[in-house]
Amino acid sequence: MLYREAGQFKSTYAEDQQIFPILQDRVAMAALLVVAFVVVPLIGNQYWLSAILTPFLVLALATLGLNILTGYAGQLSLGTAAFMAVGAFMAYNAMLRIPHMPILGAFIIGGLCAAAVGVVFGLPSLRIKGLYLAVATLACQFFVLWAINRIGWFSNHSSSGVISAQRIEILGFPVEHSQGKYLLTLSIVAVMALAAKNLMRSETGRAFMAIRDMDVAASVIGIPMMKTKLLAFAISSFYCGVAGALYAFCYLGTVEPEAFTLDLSFRVLFMVIIGGVGSILGSFLGAAFITLFPIFLNIATKSLETALGIEISHALVSNAEAIIFGGLIIFFLIVEPNGLARLWQITKEKLRLWPFPH
Amino acid sequence: MNFFIEVLAGGLLAGVMYSLVALGFVIIFKASGVFNFAQGSLVFFAALTFVSLLERGWNLWLALAVTLIAMVLLGILIERTVLRPLVNQPPITLLMATIGLTFVLEGLSQILWGSQPHGLELGIPDVPIEWLSEKWNINISQFDLFAAFVAGVLVAVLAVLFQKTRIGRALRAVADDHQAALAVGIPLQHIWAIVWAVAGFVALVAGVMWGVRNGVQYALTFTALKALPVLILGGFESIAGAIVGGLIIGASEKLAEVYLGPYVGGGIESWFAYVVALLFLLVRPEGLFGEKIIDRV
Secondary structure (H helix, E strand, C coil), rough: CCCCCCCCCEEEHHCCCCCCCCCCHHHHHHHHHHHHHHHHHHHCHHHHHHHHHHCCCHHHHHHHHHHHHHHHCCCCCCCCCHHHHHHHHHHHHHHHHHCCHHHHHHHHHHHHHHHHHHHHHHHHHHCCCCHHHHHHHHHHHHHHHHHHHHHCCCCCCCCCCCCCCEEECCCCCEEECCCHHHHHHHHHHHHHHHHHHHHHCCCHHHHHHHHCHHHHHHHCCCHHHHHHHHHHHHHHHHHHHHHHHHHHHHHCEEEEEHHHHHHHHHHHHHHHHHCCCCCHHHHHHHHHHHHHHHHHHHHHHHHHHHHHHCCCCCCCCCCCHHHHHHHHHHHHHHHCCCCCHHHHHHHHHHHHCCCCCC | HHHHHHHEEEEEHHHHHHHHHHHHHHHHHHHHCCCCCCHHHHHHHHHHHHHHHHCCCCCCHHHHHHHHHHHHHHHHHHHHHHHHCCCCHHHHHHHHHHHHHHHHHHHHHHHHHHHEEEEECCCCCECCHHHHHHHHHCCEHHHHHHHHHHHHHHHHHHHHHHHHHHHHHHHHHHHHCCCHHHHHHCHHHHHHHHHHHHHHHHHEEEEEEEHCCCCCCCCHHHHHHHHHHHHHHHCCCCCHHHHHHHHHHHHHHCCCCCCHHHHCCCHHHHHHHHHHHHHHHHCCCCCCCCCCCCCCC
């Protein structure tokens, strides 16, 4: 079957505005969802589900959050990990302090608290932008981690700072195995990704993009600057907060400040850059790339070791990984500033014409 | 009162150390408009190279010269491979490119020289000056004073370079307007290579100073993050601003830690500088000495 829209006529506005206007795209997406929801949990082993796919989905959600702020609304943030930490700790506290709290409610509370923190630290964005704003969000990163470390209430006065997350229960059924956690993460991520996709096609999303492209022009055509910028911070932080809660509850199993360092903020930023700035699909591609890349590198060094009969030290591998990461960032910025999502788009355009050259 | 003066002086002298790092940022930003996030890893790279050469039994001055040459070459290489292809990109893209560069440099320096921390000795003891502590009971480290002296010399050298020499005039021209500088025949790419080389030199000085103070280790890269509030306070384009900003940040941070810290559980040094900078931004977004940009939204 050829991949093109010729012959697929739209007779209603709803059809015209659907997310995937081409039939083949809809089929592919449905197939992807079926694979992700049914096939993967059935055939995936525990290592793949709990060590690769779950963190990939969680980080994709965080990347999505940052992409809404940086990619769509054009406000650079280096405080992603702090928002995630707020989400994780507030979800933990909601579970701890509110009796009979459903886990999803705790996640939402975590997200909302992160959104509130995001709005507070987004306030400087009304006066400053670019580099200065990056420093302001950096302040958020350090301040939040300090507060969580120092104020005993957040960690329930735990002496070690590492607390194990509560058991996850949904409607009385415990979610314990890697399959269950994977499915829970996947469902939340899928719903939120759909919401983000639709939000970015709505008036709000277009207001974000107008501000990103030129803020003066945006305010001239009547987009309320303050409301829109703060909304961008709130939505982005909400996504990051939920991602942080999932990171703690479904992936790590512990809630600890050390999981949410500046390093994580940078990693999420890299996912945005490599995946594609201002693209929902790109968030997933970038997260997949950065999650899978170290594993690929590991396998490569293993096979290199056996092939050459030498031993490569662990330190060398991790340093090489840093170099290759950094190199890739620079490479992508120079060669393809729009990231993997743009490559995918080019492929699709080529596919539409295939087998003809023009 | 003595205690207050001691804390203040300690803070000011610590601020000088921040200024040393901030200077590297300012030089590059002035001439190319690039916010070089990798300055911290340049500092780390310089210090690690220097200390590793020393530990291999090299003469102090020889090691210094070789490290300097390495830094200059590195600066030129960075200009070639990273910045030249990114000319005319928005500042955010350039910032992200230098974040990538940070990772490359950190990995590279640890592959070359290993990742264990090193101690560094220059022969200047990090002990309180005797007559000050005897007479007024104020403890001020000898080494801190030396660092302040070095910073002063560095600023003087940079000021002469920027104000009095042919290269300095070209640098200022490029900083003012790339296109106009090109039009009057200033070779932009040479100038940028020079700028990065100078930044490498400043990184070396900062790296050696910080290395003596805290040892040469990976944590050195975080000093770069401390330089950010300094820059915001002083303005991104001003060498004087980097010094004054450093002093303010250093002093306020130490005073806050000593006088406010006990009330909130201590450790506020990690974020206090940022909050000072943030509050400052709300009042004066261009910094103390920065160029005024009229940019209302």
